Amino acid sequence: MxxxxxxxxxxxxxxxxxxxxxxxxxxxxxxxxxxxxxxxxxxxxxxxxxxxxxxxxxxxxxxxxxxxxxxxxxxxxxxxxxxxxxxxxxxxxxxxxxxxxxxxxxxxxxxxxxxxxxxxxxxxxxxxxxxxxxxxxxxxxxxxxxxxxxxxxxxxxxxxxxxxxxxxxxLDYARWQWELAGSPSAERVLAYWRRRLAGAPELVTLPADRQRPRIQDFRGGQLARTLPTEVTATLRSFAAAHRVTPYTVAYAAFAVLLARVARATDLVIGVVVAGRSRPEFAGTVGFFVGTLPVRMDLSGDPSFAAVLAAAREELFDAYDNDLLPFDVLVDRLALRRDPSYTPLVQVIFQMLVTRAYGSETRWGDLGARLWGRDVTQPATRFDLEVHLLDQAEDDMVMEVCFNADLFDEKTVAGLAGDYMRLLRALCRDPDRPVSEAYAQLGGGERQVWVSIRDEQGVLVPYGVPGEVWLDGTPTRLLGRMRFGGTFEVLGRTDAELVVRGCRVPAEPIERALLEDPSIAAAEVSAGDDGELTARLTAVPGESRPTRGELRARLRRRLPGFLVPGSFVWNDEPSPEPPIPHALVLTASDLHDPDQPNPDPDLDLDLDLDRPEPGRPERDAAGLDEPMVFFVVTEPPGEAS
Structure with a gap:
């Protein structure tokens, strides 16, 4: 032996x-x-x-x-x-x-x-x-x-x-790795990562089909999609014109998509490195591969050109500090461990140049072709892994591995399609804000983000059946729902308030108040406790409605949580004590079922079994949780 x-x-x-x-x-x-x-x-x-x-x-x-x-x-x-x-x-x-x-x-x-x-x-x-x-x-x-x-x-x-x-x-590589772990170079690299990852979010939360299990079991799914020839050609030509690699462009576009999906502007994305910085290991078979956490800041709605420049610098810096294996880095940073997800990195992006299945070489007298595309044992320790396989001059395949406990294949297929459309849109017009490119994903639809919680304030899991109705204007918010729990609405509007952690627009409340002939001006604000207050200016000579009449009128037109808790006439010395609001709403709070629908032509496209992903917000106003995403299509006859 x-x-x-x-x-x-x-x-x-x-x-x-x-x-x-x-x-x-x-x-x-x-x-x-x-x-x-x-x-x-x-x-x-x-x-x-x-x-x-x-x-x-x-x-x-x-x-x-x-x-x-x-x-x-x-x-x-x-x-x-x-x-x-x-x-x-x-x-x-x-x-x-x-x-x-x-x-x-x-x-x-x-x-x-x-x-x-x-x-x-x-x-x-x-x-x-x-x-x-x-x-x-x-x-x-x-x-x-x-x-x-x-x-x-x-x-x-x-x-x-x-x-x-x-x-x-x-074996030489293994010895080198252990020597590095205790070297001054490792301390320098560790100091870089401490600075770069200070305050980084520990979890990138994607809109999933199921709640995350308490213990991750690495059960995976896998799908592959060939990029359309036009998308591949656009990627290559754009990279050449901007003097960057196609990988950098593809990575930057993925960061833009991930920011929208995760509804976050501060992201940590894992990139895969070969781990063969020393040339003597280039032809060695072994387990060298490593993961680097790359932090991306997409706040302020930047242009894609700005995201691309930032991605290039972040990738260069990360590769310059790749001496420590990922798990050594996690241990040395003393990051909190949670058995339900991997620490620091939950999403991976990689691009590889590889041979296509079916490609043939010669083994002497034998023709040898790569075989077995359908033979897979899908598993992943991450929530999502995206691998772009550059297989030929005009052929590129997107291979996605995903956590099957979280996602259905249909959801991931939709994400892959979104990536291809967004990549094309970003490369065609890199100087416009990335938020404008998101329209390519929604077909020009108006978008409203909704967070739904139960009575204890816990987010309702994705996939819970329900219904939300909103009218065709982005600032008037009416609705009804078939499930219990707290209903928070974020309207897309320039004037926004925060009510108990919920961003709401002031304009529809003020507009509804001004319809009373006795009110000359109205200004709605939110106090430190999140309670809404309406300050009113009276029309001289007109009789004023009572506060009860004002509340009753507004409750017929607006969701209950948009009705102010107090009304103050500007010529009065002090406000009345506010009436506390509960954010647990009933159907009558959101829309009076006895009243006709004010916009019967509105079409609401909802798929709660597969919620659409969200987008990054300018200012999350304390809402760090993922949002269930609803798409409200334009009423007939209006421009999209």
Whole structure:
């Protein structure tokens, strides 16, 4: 038996080992690769090539037993053999579906990190001249950068062609990482991140289909969308014209979309780095990949050109300070841990140049094509991961992994479509405010944001059935609802007030008061306690309505929480004590069912099973929670 030795696992490997212990029977970190091989296959040569690949890359020979609850690494010596069982499929007719189903089941078998070899292979024989090679490797010894290395070297080793000798291996990288963790450079990097992340939000909250589970279980979903050729061409040409990379443009556009979806202007977005800043590791298979938290400020409704410039600087600064692995950074920053989400970063954005499925190379006499697009084991430790795969000159694929406990695929598909439309709009007119580009997502619809809470002030979960009615003007707010709880309305208007944390417009209240012939002027304001007060100027010689008459009249026209608690005539010495308002409303508070709908032509488009995302506000006025998003379409005959 080949000799084994025990080096130190890298910090990244220790983190992944710990995460695997949380769900030891899960295939969440299984990485699959398939090859369709056409021609006369030399099975013995393929076995030798697999063994030689593992002997060349020490990470592929590592195992990770526990020692007192901490991972240690064991490396098998050489020669090393990768087993290659063979399964015959029933002829060429319908082989793809049979092979896909076999590969899906085979690749879903979990690894025992302590005992198993962490590279597996299986060969499917369709005909004497058609085979499918299946590889499955645990993520703890491989990353995305490593996959094309395996693609190329496996073919060369099968042909018997020599490979360039490596100057460093993964064990050198692990030692370097531990040395960095205690170096002065690490302290400098840590100081940068402390400054940059001071006061950063700990959670980016996206409008989800379900409440977040108390403990994250990494159950994922996945979908892929090919970007339209026009969008890809626009991205490339815009990047060239502005002398930035397509990745920077794509990232900046994603930040704009995320700000709208999360209804926040202060965001931390995770970007993926290869972790191979030293050139000797460029051709090494192993787990190098890392995550960097990039903070974005989109306050003040900037132009896309301004967002792009900020994104460029933030990305450069982050890459200049990428020495510490993500989990080491989280530990050193002493961030609060919550088992329901990952600390600091919940959303990931990445762009990769990669080969497309179906692309073919030669392994000697064999034609080798990448195979197995539909063989996936979707899992994610993040809420959302967006990967742009640049596969050819005019072909780009958006691959999205999402937390299946939070989102339905339909919701994520809508988000992917929004991203493509927004990317096109931002690149076409980068100098206008980003808020104007949001119209591309709503088809010119008028937008109103609504936050709905229960009687205890807790946000009602997304997907709770309900109904809200608003009239066609953005400042008159009327409504009714079929669920109990607090109803807060944010109207899009220049004049706004805050009532118990709820932003409301003054104009409709003042306009309703001025319809009384005895009132010459009206000014509505909110006190420190959030209570509304109306200050009135009387028309000389006209009899004044009582305060009870004013309240009754306003309650017939406005939601109950827009009726002021006190009315003050400017020629009176002091106001009456305010009447406290409860924000728990009934249908009669919002709209008198006996009165006709003042705007029967209004069309309200609601989908509470999949609420539309929100947008960033100029001033959240203390409302940091996500808003359920409703779209009010324009009444017939009005311009959108």
């Amino acid at each position: 080949p000799e084994e030795h025990e080096p130190m696992p890298s910090p990244a490997q220790q983190r992944l080992w710990f995460l695997q212990q949380l769900a030891p029977d899960s295939p969440q970190y299984n990485v699959f690769r398939g090859y369709e091989l056409r021609g006369r296959l030399d099975v013995a040569a393929l076995r030798r090539a697999l063994g030689a690949l593992a002997e060349r890359h020490v990470a592929l020979r590592m195992r990770f037993p526990a020692d007192g609850g901490v991972a240690r690494a064991v490396v098998s010596g050489c020669p090393f053999e990768v087993e290659l069982p063979i399964t015959d499929l029933a002829g060429e007719s319908g082989w793809e579906s049979a092979a896909t189903e076999f590969a899906r089941l085979w690749s879903s078998q979990p690894f025992d990190l302590a005992r198993d070899d962490l590279i597996r292979a299986h060969l499917l024989r369709v005909t004497p001249e058609l085979h499918v090679l299946l590889l499955c490797v645990h993520h703890i010894v491989i990353d995305g950068w490593s996959v094309p290395i395996i693609d190329e070297e496996l073919g060369r080793l099968y042909e018997g062609r020599p490979l360039v000798e490596q100057s460093a291996d993964y």
